[in-house]
Amino acid sequence: MARPSLREKLASSAVDTLHTHGFTGCSIQDITDAAGVPKGSFFNHFENKEDLAIDALRRYLEGTRVDILFEEGVRPIERLKNHFKFLSGRLLENGFERGCMVGLFAAEMSREYPRMREELRAVFAKWCDTVASVLREAQAAGEVDPRHDADEMARFLVNAWEGAMIRLKITRDCGPINDFMGTTFKVLLK
């Protein structure tokens, strides 16, 4: 196997460092130290810390398995449930301390980092559109009341999920995930 380039080493390690400490909670020095690369090499590969954080967010989202939402032969509501179960599973691997990188960066970076804010706006918009399209399929299949606004409900659900991800940084247990799954699938989409 070829040795990973310095850029690759820095970028892939930064996903963990930024996810654990937050953008404002770690310095470029912390990031290069954790990656085991010289601090001086940082600016050969990234324009600034925001640039690296955007790269880290994209890497973080690569493993999202959006295909689960479109799996053939599975009922729409079941696909939605599988989507959130998959996201929960990823979270458990990472430990409860970290929550979701999307919500973390949204909380701490939106105000002062317009490029990140635009990146997050696009991530949320795409995610909500996908969830809404599955909800519309569920409506067409008679699983969800067709009078509900699928777009509004999708945005509500995605935001509720991000809120649960924040809350479990406090509870450090599956409680917020269970509350989300319970109310969403036993009450809201029943």
Place this chain on the structure above:
Amino acid sequence: MARPSLREKLASSAVDTLHTHGFTGCSIQDITDAAGVPKGSFFNHFENKEDLAIDALRRYLEGTRVDILFEEGVRPIERLKNHFKFLSGRLLENGFERGCMVGLFAAEMSREYPRMREELRAVFAKWCDTVASVLREAQAAGEVDPRHDADEMARFLVNAWEGAMIRLKITRDCGPINDFMGTTFKVLLK
């Protein structure tokens, strides 16, 4: 009117500075500069930055008007709606950039600040218990299906609200509030 003490000047100004920049996004120097007090005076009044942030969180929560949830002669679901409307109003005063201090500190401080984490745990627990008691009243009054788990639903709603508060740092409009109010009161609690 008596001149505010140096401690008071520092503490009340810190609510704004911490809410705007986040805990890790501003230094003690930034906080004392914004308050117009000498940096050296900080440690005469607060043990450390976490100590000040806990004080700021308590001040922030003082204006929450929990009494709205218990207003006599108003139906339970209407009180719940008024509660979230009141929180929205506070937010609009502050501008969309800031979101909710509870969710912000939860996102950025839970991991490394156990005293803040415990403070937030208690704030969330009390808030959820209050919302659950109103939901139980709504169930007793026949406004909400009595088979639903009021505690789970209350935690879900509080987390969903916090998620909406994170999202509006991105959208910078009332969208996430409208989505929350719409789905909560037209679908979930219908």
